[in-house]
Structures are given as structure tokens and as C-alpha cells.
Amino acid sequence: MIPSIQTLGAYRSTRVASVVLAVALPFAAAPMAQAVEVPINGVPDRTQITVQTPVGIHASTPNADESRPALSLSKLYLGYWVLHHGAPEDKAKVEPMIRFSDDRIASELDATYPQAIPEVIAQFGLGQTHYNGFWGNTTTSTNDMARFLQAIALDPVAWPLINGMRTAAPVAADGYRQDYGTATLPGIWATKFGWSDDCQSVHATASFGPGFVVAANTFGPAPQLTQDVQQALSAQALLGQGSSTVSAVPLWSVRDQLSGVVDASVLSGLADSVLVPTVVLDALLPRG
Secondary structure, three states: OOOOHHHHHHHHHHHHHHHHHHHHHHHHHOOOOOOOOOOOOOOOOOEEEEEEOOOOOEEEOOOOOOOEEOHHHHHHHHHHHHHHHOOHHHHHHHHHHHHOOOHHHHHHHHHHOOOHHHHHHHHHOOOOOEOOOOHHHOEEOHHHHHHHHHHHOOOHHHHHHHHHHHOOOOEOOOOOEOOOHHHHOOOOOEEEEEEOOOOOOOEEEEEEEOOEEEEEEEOOOHHHHHHHHHHHOOHHHHHOOHHHOOOEEEHHHOHHHHOOOOOHHHHHOOOOOOEEEHHHHHHHOOOO
16 A cells, blocks of 8 residues: 555654654753752842752742742642642633633632642641632742742643643733743743732742742842842853753653654653653644
8 A cells, every 4th residue: 555645744754753852852851960059149138039959959049938929829839739639620720820820710719729729838838838818818938839849840630730831821811921030041941920910019930940940039020030030040050051951841741742743662762751852842742
């Protein structure tokens, strides 16, 4: 039987994808060549910053334990609980809630599950995080937020939440731009944004990078957070790889999606913890 042009095209695409992954994945999964040392001296008191890695390296500003307005970052705590314990129709709301920072969805879920954030606080031992009766009144610290994100990074149930961060909309549901803070650091591939109702008083972000998570909060406007974060965290110190760093996601989170375009023999030989460069994903998979 002579294969059709479409069949040949699909076969070639699959082989190309397999070759790209076979070359890129081992490189992306290689350990950093040096310890992470973050230059945090001189950060203004208005801003707190925490960097956490899975091997226990932790860097933070002296005020990183301060409990500050969590803003929309509290939706991460709320969404995580719903993904584990909520009704199916509510679990489906978590990803868009995170992607668009949708206050309406957050208020609905918070009203349905008032125990959600308090139980997450207890589960992860978040000592500087306080619920205060409403998701929007929650306070947290960058140390707590970074610890939480590091803890859920390899939880498959949490993927809709993390994917919502990965595909954060340029403009949120209320019209505010999501393009500042830790999201501007090199290598960042997923971010949750938060801002005060007046869009000036407080801003916060929390992000995943290749081999680290980072959280920051400032009393002031978005450009101030971006400035303080960029001045505090140099690319070389934060990432340990200079300009060679690429953004990536863990293989477990996209294995099923890749099974249709990558040879099974390639996927089966790779551990779930291997990092897949997002440049490869963007070339192979359409964004939902």
C-alpha cells in the first residue's frame, strides 16, 4: 500500500519531533553547574523576594516572612484545593481562573468551599498565610508562596493550575495587563499576577523557572516590582546558566499530549521529571 501524502507528512513530523526531543531533553534535564547564589542585598524594604529550588537552596530578602496582601496569588491556594477536592464542574473553572485572574470565579469557588484556603494553609504549614474570611483578604509571604509552589511543582493534579500560569493572558478579566514582576526574569515559563484594587498600592507575582520558583511582593506600582526584582536577581546568579537558559516544563505534565506526535520509544525512555523546553512544546502543540 502506497502511503498518502498526509501519512508521509505525519510520519516525518513525528520523526522530527522525536529527534528534537531526544536531543533537547537531556540538555534541559542536566543539573546546574554551580550553586544558586542570589544577590539580594540592597532591596528596598517596600519589596520582599524569595527564590526556592528543589534541592533546598533558598534565597530571600530579610523581610520575606512578612505577611502581606496575597492579592490574586491567593487563587493559587484556592485552586489547588478545588483541584483535589472540588466537584468536577468546579475543577474545570480553576485553569481559567488562574489564566485570566478571574475574580468572579474565585468568589464563586471561595463561597462554595470556604474551607479551601484554610486547609491548604494547614496542609503546607504556611505560617505567614492567613485567610481572613475571603480569598481577597488573604495575606501571605513570599517565603510561604515559594514553599507552596515548590511543593506542588510535580503534583499531576495541580497541572491545570500551573498551566493557567503558563498561559497567563496578556490582559486579565478586569482589563489589567499581566506582564510585570518576576515574569520578566529570564527563563520564566509560568506566572501568577496580583494587584490591588486601585492598581497602585500593592503588586505581587509568583513564577516557575527552570529549576526554581520565585515570588515577589511590593508596596507600590507594577513597574516598581519589575525594577526591584530585576535589580535584585541577576540572570547568572538566579539561573546558574547565563544566557543559555531555556524555559521548560516537566515531562509528566505534557506526556499524554506528546504521545500523539512523538515516538513511544522516545517517551518511554524518559523520566517524568525531565524538563521539556517550551520552545519545543510551542512548535508541536497548539495552545488551548
